[in-house]
Amino acid sequence: MKLRGKSWKFGDDISTDHIAPGRYFHLRSNLPELAKHVLEDADPEFAGKVQKGDFVVGGNNFGLGSSREHAPTIIRVAGVSAVMAKSFARIFFRNCINVGLPALICDTDQIDQGDDLEVDLTGGKIENKTKGTVIEFTPLPIVMVEILQDGGLAEHVRKHGDLDLSCGPPKE
Amino acid sequence: MGKTIAEKILSEHAGCDVHPGEIHIVTVDVTLVQDGTGPLAVKQLQSLGLEKVAHPERTVLFLDHAAPSPRKELSNDHVTLRSFAEKTGAVLSEVGDGVCHQVINEGYVNPGDVLIGADSHTCTGGALCAFSTGMGSTDVAIGMALGKTWMLIPPTIRIEVTGTLQPGVYSKDIILHLIGTIGADGATYKALEFGGPTIDAMEQSERFTLANMAVEAGAKCGLIASDDVTREYLDSRGRAANFREIAPDPDAEYERVVEIDASKLAPTVSFPHTVDNTRTIDEAKGVKIDQVVIGTCTNGRLHDLMVAASILRGKHRHKDTRLIVIPASREVYLDALRAGYLETLVEAGAAIVNPGCGPCVGVHEGVLADGEKCLSTQNRNFHGRMGNPKGEIYLGSPAMAAATAIRGELADPREFLS
Numbered sequence: 001m002k003l004r005g006k007s008w009k010f011g012d013d014i015s016t017d018h019i020a021p022g023r024y025f026h027l028r029s030n031l032p033e034l035a036k037h038v039l040e041d042a043d044p045e046f047a048g049k050v051q052k053g054d055f056v057v058g059g060n061n062f063g064l065g066s067s068r069e070h071a072p073t074i075i076r077v078a079g080v081s082a083v084m085a086k087s088f089a090r091i092f093f094r095n096c097i098n099v100g101l102p103a104l105i106c107d108t109d110q111i112d113q114g115d116d117l118e119v120d121l122t123g124g125k126i127e128n129k130t131k132g133t134v135i136e137f138t139p140l141p142i143v144m145v146e147i148l149q150d151g152g153l154a155e156h157v158r159k160h161g162d163l164d165l166s167c168g169p170p171k172e
Numbered sequence: 173m174g175k176t177i178a179e180k181i182l183s184e185h186a187g188c189d190v191h192p193g194e195i196h197i198v199t200v201d202v203t204l205v206q207d208g209t210g211p212l213a214v215k216q217l218q219s220l221g222l223e224k225v226a227h228p229e230r231t232v233l234f235l236d237h238a239a240p241s242p243r244k245e246l247s248n249d250h251v252t253l254r255s256f257a258e259k260t261g262a263v264l265s266e267v268g269d270g271v272c273h274q275v276i277n278e279g280y281v282n283p284g285d286v287l288i289g290a291d292s293h294t295c296t297g298g299a300l301c302a303f304s305t306g307m308g309s310t311d312v313a314i315g316m317a318l319g320k321t322w323m324l325i326p327p328t329i330r331i332e333v334t335g336t337l338q339p340g341v342y343s344k345d346i347i348l349h350l351i352g353t354i355g356a357d358g359a360t361y362k363a364l365e366f367g368g369p370t371i372d373a374m375e376q377s378e379r380f381t382l383a384n385m386a387v388e389a390g391a392k393c394g395l396i397a398s399d400d401v402t403r404e405y406l407d408s409r410g411r412a413a414n415f416r417e418i419a420p421d422p423d424a425e426y427e428r429v430v431e432i433d434a435s436k437l438a439p440t441v442s443f444p445h446t447v448d449n450t451r452t453i454d455e456a457k458g459v460k461i462d463q464v465v466i467g468t469c470t471n472g473r474l475h476d477l478m479v480a481a482s483i484l485r486g487k488h489r490h491k492d493t494r495l496i497v498i499p500a501s502r503e504v505y506l507d508a509l510r511a512g513y514l515e516t517l518v519e520a521g522a523a524i525v526n527p528g529c530g531p532c533v534g535v536h537e538g539v540l541a542d543g544e545k546c547l548s549t550q551n552r553n554f555h556g557r558m559g560n561p562k563g564e565i566y567l568g569s570p571a572m573a574a575a576t577a578i579r580g581e582l583a584d585p586r587e588f589l590s
Binding site: 013015017018021022023025026027028029030041060061064065066067068069070087089090091094095098099141142143152153154157158162163165167168 | 186188194195196197208209211212215216219220222237238243245246248249252289290291292294306307308309310311313314318320321322324356357360361387390392446533534535539552554555556557558559560561
């Protein structure tokens with residue numbers, strides 16, 4: 001499966017407070033309205049300018065902080081098709097997969113603001129068409145691939161009627 | 173090969189021997205959601221036709237982040253959680269009962285449990301030797317309904333603490349020092365295990381502060397072996413029968429061991445806007461502070477209020493510095509009332525806010541003005557955290573907060589010890 005879009009570049013330590021600020025706490029049950037403020041405290045213009053299919057590209061420890069699943073959800077609601085970072089905070093990473101938003105760990109130093117990217121999700125590669133380079137991303141654990149392929153954790157449980165994942169020892 | 177605490181608890185809940193890097197389905201004993209994350213969890217279960225909970229008596233829905241509600245949208249979210257509790261038999265923790273991580277430990281968490289909560293500071297339960305971790309709304313919703321979840325078994329970093337803390341230095345300073353040393357992503361996806369003579373001698377309240385902030389180093393949990401201190405805590409809450417001694421095996425394998433000599437630590441403060449941006453108080457004095465907050469799930473317990481009251485007794489907050497105090501739970505509130513700590517704090521100029529999260533999440537009860545600086549005993553100082561991206565948040569211990577309220581600028585609590 002291939003995704004194509006433009007990159008929106010952010011720095012290190014983008015927190016869930018940057019993504020879904022606490023002052024909009026009252027909008028958490030109104031995701032389209034909350035999504036109008038997505039990443040507002042990192043780039044106030046982002047929400048108004050992001051196009052369907054674009055990518056959010058961060059540095060280290062992207063998504064640190066709160067467990068609020070609303071953070072990756074409104075990134076997805078805003079039209080973003082995948083998030084890339086050098087590293088992700090744990091809860092945010094898991095939440096991305098659960099809401100069906102691919103989270104890719106890769107060397108984002110090779111991506112600048114506005115670069116034209118094509119992501120091959122199954123092939124594990126990102127083609128930077130602006131720079132003419134190819135960046136590999138770390139494969140997701142098989143459990144996460146299964147959840148992502150089902151469209152998120154809720155859809156997975158709807159489809160299987162249970163947590164039906166290829167887990168257990170031993171794994172390398 | 174021996175096991176760490178995390179590997180022991182997760183092996184029991186997976187039904188087989190687990191090792192770091194493996195993924196397992198594990199059973200879940202206790203679950204929690206709060207008013208910021210619970211409505212989405214409920215919505216997911218409703219959409220799946222799964223409006224049920226596996227263990228109603230150990231599933232707790234908290235109204236604490238925006239409680240009492242400051243807006244009609246949030247009042248409606250509260251109704252969603254109340255209705256779900258009524259329908260499923262889950263426990264509702266009402267407005268004024270307290271902040272989830274305090275109340276869940278006071279009443280529900282036992283050594284050896286697996287607790288998942290839709291709040292990142294769920295890791296606080298590690299101080300009672302429960303594998304206790306934060307997840308998103310959907311993960312916790314599924315855990316609530318099915319009584320299980322999937323876990324990537326984390327490698328463990330051992331934090332070995334020796335030496336006696338100097339007067340005026342607390343567990344808050346240990347954890348801020350640690351995060352300043354290993355970084356805000358120093359333990360991402362890993363378990364922290366705190367141990368050593370300093371931890372063995374540490375009372376339960378101070379242990380909660382350590383575990384509470386494990387996530388600020390990126391960790392999945394922050395565990396402390398259960399011992400006589402744990403036993404006494406459970407006993408005082410009528411749960412003596414639930415005590416189990418759990419400790420790591422002597423030959424447990426750690427990814428890394430970090431050693432801290434507590435006797436060398438000074439009062440420590442995190443500067444804006446990341447928790448790992450730490451300095452000792454000697455390097456921080458003179459920063460004017462507009463608002464001081466004492467409370468939250470990190471430092472809103474009786475011991476914290478006692479320390480603050482002992483410094484503020486007979487003194488008054490600086491005229492330009494507001495002082496907000498939030499007991500972490502109804503139990504703490506009553507105990508602090510009876511002990512006279514709240515009277516002392518009110519006489520010193522404090523505004524007492526009802527038990528809950530207070531201004532920490534930026535919803536109400538102390539939102540900063542443009543350009544204002546706040547010293548808080550909370551766990552997080554991110555850009556915009558307290559409701560205004562033009563505000564600045566500093567983090568420190570209750571003792572530092574009390575000293576700072578008196579001086580009106582970042583102050584060393586050691587100068588106020590009698």
